Amino acid sequence: MLAVVACSAIPTPVRDPASRQSAEAPPTFTATVPAKPTTTRAAEKPVGRGTPIVARIDEIQGARHRSPLEGRAVDGVEGIVTVTRDTGFFLQGSAATGTVAISSGVFVFTNREPGVEPGDRVRVSGLVAEHRPGAERENLTVTQIVTPRIETLARGVATPTAVVIGAHGRPIPSRHVDDDATGDVEASGVFEPTDDAIDFFESLEGMLVWVEDPIVVGPRTRFGEVVVLADGGAGSGERTPRGGILGTRADANPERITLDDEVLRDTRRSMPSANVGDALTSVVGVLDYAFNSYRVQVVDPPRVTSLGLARPSLPPPRDGEIAVATLNVENLHPGASAEKLNGLADVIVKHLAAPDLVALEEVQDNSGPRNDDEVDASQTARILIGAIVRRGGPAYRYHDIVPEDGKDGGQRGGNIRTGFLYRVDRGLNLVQRGAGDAWSPTRFVGGAEGLRLSLSPGRVAPMDRAFANSRKPLAAEFTFRDRTVFVFACHFTAKLEDQPDFGRFQPPKRGSDERRVAQARLVGADASNALRLSSDANVIVMGDLNDDLESPAMAELTRVGLVPLMGALAPNERYSYVFRGNSVALDHILVSPALVPRSRYFSVHVNAEFADGTSDHDPQVARIELG
Numbered sequence: 100m101l102a103v104v105a106c107s108a109i110p111t112p113v114r115d116p117a118s119r120q121s122a123e124a125p126p127t128f129t130a131t132v133p134a135k136p137t138t139t140r141a142a143e144k145p146v147g148r149g150t151p152i153v154a155r156i157d158e159i160q161g162a163r164h165r166s167p168l169e170g171r172a173v174d175g176v177e178g179i180v181t182v183t184r185d186t187g188f189f190l191q192g193s194a195a196t197g198t199v200a201i202s203s204g205v206f207v208f209t210n211r212e213p214g215v216e217p218g219d220r221v222r223v224s225g226l227v228a229e230h231r232p233g234a235e236r237e238n239l240t241v242t243q244i245v246t247p248r249i250e251t252l253a254r255g256v257a258t259p260t261a262v263v264i265g266a267h268g269r270p271i272p273s274r275h276v277d278d279d280a281t282g283d284v285e286a287s288g289v290f291e292p293t294d295d296a297i298d299f300f301e302s303l304e305g306m307l308v309w310v311e312d313p314i315v316v317g318p319r320t321r322f323g324e325v326v327v328l329a330d331g332g333a334g335s336g337e338r339t340p341r342g343g344i345l346g347t348r349a350d351a352n353p354e355r356i357t358l359d360d361e362v363l364r365d366t367r368r369s370m371p372s373a374n375v376g377d378a379l380t381s382v383v384g385v386l387d388y389a390f391n392s393y394r395v396q397v398v399d400p401p402r403v404t405s406l407g408l409a410r411p412s413l414p415p416p417r418d419g420e421i422a423v424a425t426l427n428v429e430n431l432h433p434g435a436s437a438e439k440l441n442g443l444a445d446v447i448v449k450h451l452a453a454p455d456l457v458a459l460e461e462v463q464d465n466s467g468p469r470n471d472d473e474v475d476a477s478q479t480a481r482i483l484i485g486a487i488v489r490r491g492g493p494a495y496r497y498h499d500i501v502p503e504d505g506k507d508g509g510q511r512g513g514n515i516r517t518g519f520l521y522r523v524d525r526g527l528n529l530v531q532r533g534a535g536d537a538w539s540p541t542r543f544v545g546g547a548e549g550l551r552l553s554l555s556p557g558r559v560a561p562m563d564r565a566f567a568n569s570r571k572p573l574a575a576e577f578t579f580r581d582r583t584v585f586v587f588a589c590h591f592t593a594k595l596e597d598q599p600d601f602g603r604f605q606p607p608k609r610g611s612d613e614r615r616v617a618q619a620r621l622v623g624a625d626a627s628n629a630l631r632l633s634s635d636a637n638v639i640v641m642g643d644l645n646d647d648l649e650s651p652a653m654a655e656l657t658r659v660g661l662v663p664l665m666g667a668l669a670p671n672e673r674y675s676y677v678f679r680g681n682s683v684a685l686d687h688i689l690v691s692p693a694l695v696p697r698s699r700y701f702s703v704h705v706n707a708e709f710a711d712g713t714s715d716h717d718p719q720v721a722r723i724e725l726g
Contacts, residue, residue, distance in 0.1 A: 151224060156305075157195035159227055159242065160202040164285045164301055166227050166242045174224040176244065178203075180215045181258050181307050182362055182385045182398060187243075188213045189305050189385045190223065191259045200269070200292045203259075204305030204385070208243045220253040232389045237602040239297075240285065241388050242304065261309040261383050264356070265329030268309070272296045273335065273354040280605040288605070296353030297601055300393035303386040308395055310356055310384075315377040316344045317680030319710040323360035323370050324394070326680030327379065339671050339682050341704060342376025342406055346674075346681025348649055351600045355680040357394040358382060358401075368400055375677065375708035376406035391599035392679065410705040413452045413720060420699075420722040421527065421579045422454035423586070425641040425686055427716035430510055431459075432467030433478045440486040442713030447520075448492035450705050451720055455527045456577065457520040458588035460570070460643045460716075462499065463513035470512030474501050480518065495520040498529060500558050500573060503537045508568045508592075517573045517588040517642060519556070530555050530576040530583075538562060541574050543585075543625060545632040552576045552585065559587065559625055565617035572622055572642075582637065582725045585629060587622055589642035591615045591652065600679075615646055619655035627659035630691060637725070638691035643716060647684045648673060661689040664700035664721055675717040677707045688721045697724035 151172035159176070161167040178192035187208040195201040207213070207223055208230070215221060225247035229240035264271060277295045280288030284297060292302040310329050317326025328335045328344065336352045337345045344352050360370040362384070373379065380402045384395035416422040428443055447453060462480070466473040480497035488494055499518030509515035521527055533554040535541060541557025543550060556575035560566060570590040577584045592614040598607035622640060629636045640661055646652045648663055657663065665673050665687055674682035690698055701720040706712035 156192040200302040261307040277605040343682035359394040378404040424454040426718040427460040429714040432463035444486035444490040460590040526580040550633040587640040615652035619652040641688040
């Protein structure tokens with residue numbers, strides 16, 4: 100037995116003293132996992148290729164994404180336990196030597212309580228394996244030692260110094276995730292931790308890391324994740340005026356760091372609530388990978404200093420303006436909590452000033468996610484309208500087209516659809532023509548009666564394969580003070596088919612682009628037909644388009660003359676959603692050329708940047724002079 104050192108705290112990380120002038124030392128973190136009896140656990144003798152070899156952890160990890168010793172039995176693997184889980188523990192050894200950074204940490208999978216504590220020095224033998232989280236093909240693997248035999252050599256040993264990631268330690272490559280792989284990064288490309296972010300994080304897999312002065316760019320999710328930038332965001336990509344970071348097709352901001360609470364939950368703790376722009380105290384944790392991204396498993400919850408991010412409220416529209424909005428209500432159904440209903444009502448009444456017309460996305464049927472034969476959503480609409488009235492808003496009317504059961508995608512059983520909330524007290528009226536249904540397409544027609552829709556409301560190309568298992572656009576004809584307005588409420592296919600930024604395959608393929616292009620082409624064709632029949636037609640296309648201003652789908656809409664009003668905002672204000680810390684544009688309002696000079700546009704940031712948002716999308720509002 101080696102000598103016991105009476106210390107188990109994670110030391111303050113070593114930094115370049117010239118890099119910062121500070122009178123205050125960073126906080127010291129400890130791995131506060133409940134004490135368990137220290138034992139030596141014996142597993143069955145590991146079965147691998149050849150005779151077991153003595154190896155260091157950095158030799159097991161190697162300068163690559165899969166271990167060069169994968170499938171081999173190893174012996175004499177020594178290190179210090181840094182963090183324990185209920186199925187194993189993280190083990191860290193001596194730092195690797197050489198010019199290429201290589202991880203000196205690894206997860207030892209015991210498949211039960213490991214019987215060791217942070218600060219134990221142990222010797223492990225076992226089989227080197229690569230675990231693909233969730234058995235998902237897109238995920239990278241995590242190197243592990245499985246079927247281990249564990250010998251405790253000493254207790255209470257100081258854990259290794261955490262590696263500072265950021266400006267005052269190892270800087271995160273911020274230009275790209277990977278620029279040399281052609282397909283599977285586990286089998287192609289050059290391992291370049293100083294150039295490729297995906298290799299940088301791999302070179303720290305299983306190690307203790309320190310994130311200094313984190314600033315929140317992705318609010319705490321219901322899964323306990325918070326996305327941050329190190330060093331208060333210094334040196335990062337383009338920031339939003341409200342503290343986020345702008346994600347674009349050209350810049351995925353690989354410097355983002357996900358803080359996760361899996362280790363905290365083992366001890367019934369959690370990450371604190373945090374909004375975009377909030378500052379956290381410095382964080383220590385172990386570098387892990389799951390759910391398509393690298394993440395720091397935090398060992399002690401940080402403290403939050405709130406930026407005090409405000410939810411803006413719009414003033415009433417000007418006389419003669421029609422106010423239109425799009426709002427994704429995130430699977431709203433009659434079983435929604437009072438908090439969600441009241442929150443949505445507050446958004447519409449208080450923050451959007453009760454628009455004349457609201458295109459709603461993700462309205463579920465009356466039974467919500469229960470998978471039955473229900474498709475009608477009248478009760479869902481009724482409870483929302485009731486909440487709006489109780490919050491001092493108008494008695495909206497609602498209209499949608501009932502979808503065919505199970506044919507419009509979304510949560511199983513929910514039958515999500517788009518629908519219109521509209522108020523008649525300010526002069527807006529829905530023109531009802533024909534009997535629209537789930538299968539019949541509406542079209543623009545001309546003639547002596549002027550431009551009109553054959554079905555109002557009606558669905559756009561509902562039987563086209565572009566909308567198979569996806570929400571069909573809803574088109575309707577309205578009059579506002581004797582002016583006719585044609586409105587499309589859209590909810591294009593989501594990006595679930597896309598390969599992740601930090602996934603196994605690089606560069607990631609955006610498989611959903613093709614679907615949205617086809618959908619946008621059909622909507623654009625209808626709008627083009629309207630403008631061909633009447634060049635000064637008032638056409639509005641709005642909704643959750645699940646795409647950005649530079650996307651191929653948006654190009655299909657703009658090439659027919661529609662203009663995205665978000666383009667009038669400053670570039671760093673063009674966002675409506677926060678995805679894994681990136682502020683991105685998914686929700687849009689486009690108008691026909693005649694309406695552009697008479698339009699004002701607002702991206703109302705009341706949801707996406709907040710941990711307690713009533714939806715994950717920010718509403719978009721256009722006010723258009725028609726009177």
